[in-house]
Amino acid sequence: MQKQRTSARIEAFRTVAIASDCLFGFSRAIVSAMKKEYMIFGGIILLVLAVISGISYRESNTPGKLDSFAQCLKEKGAIFYGAFWCPHCQNQKKMFGRSAKLLPYVECSTPNGQGQLPVCTDKKIEGYPTWEFSDGNREGGEVPLATLAEKTGCALPE
Numbered sequence: 001m002q003k004q005r006t007s008a009r010i011e012a013f014r015t016v017a018i019a020s021d022c023l024f025g026f027s028r029a030i031v032s033a034m035k036k037e038y039m040i041f042g043g044i045i046l047l048v049l050a051v052i053s054g055i056s057y058r059e060s061n062t063p064g065k066l067d068s069f070a071q072c073l074k075e076k077g078a079i080f081y082g083a084f085w086c087p088h089c090q091n092q093k094k095m096f097g098r099s100a101k102l103l104p105y106v107e108c109s110t111p112n113g114q115g116q117l118p119v120c121t122d123k124k125i126e127g128y129p130t131w132e133f134s135d136g137n138r139e140g141g142e143v144p145l146a147t148l149a150e151k152t153g154c155a156l157p158e
Contacts, residue, residue, distance in 0.1 A: 064099030065157060069145070072154035074104040077134030081120055083109035086128040088142050095145055 064070075073080075080103050082089030093100040108120035108128065116125070123132070131139045133151050149156040 062098070064097050064102075066096050066099035066145075067102055069149070069154055069156055070096055070099045070102035073148060073152055074102070076152040076154060078104055078148065078152050079132045080105045081108050081123070081125045081128065081130040081132065083107065083113070083128045085109060085113045089129045092129045092142050095142075 080092070082092070082105060084107060086109075093103070093105075096103060106119060108116050108125055110117060127140050129140070129142065131143050131148065131151075133139075137151070139147065139151065145156055148154070
């Protein structure tokens with residue numbers, strides 16, 4: 001009787017051991033598969049980020065169509081006074097596309113948008129945008145590119 005109980009216990013332990021091996025083996029397989037899926041998913045995410053970074057880098061380093069025009073405006077002494085909160089100033093910059101970064105731009109607004117910086121009060125800038133030319137003349141509002149070309153003698157690319 002004692003042998004039968006011992007034998008039954010051994011058999012029960014074997015059954016539990018086999019079951020746990022199956023269960024843990026199965027769960028190891030699931031964990032392994034999940035790790036593989038996470039690695040594939042992570043790889044895809046990294047690939048997408050690399051593509052986006054490449055496109056962004058290329059766009060920021062590609063010359064704008066109006067780069068030479070914007071540089072010429074600066075060389076001819078034209079100055080664009082504006083404010084970061086001014087929608088007309090934003091529209092003026094949009095006319096230049098990627099070349100806007102080359103404009104002879106002077107920010108007139110205080111960081112809180114409630115006042116004007118001394119560089120603009122000293123020049124008596126009363127509205128935005130204001131373009132000032134080397135001869136002292138000024139143009140206010142959104143100035144067409146053709147007018148800027150005419151006032152400065154800069155060639156407007158076609």
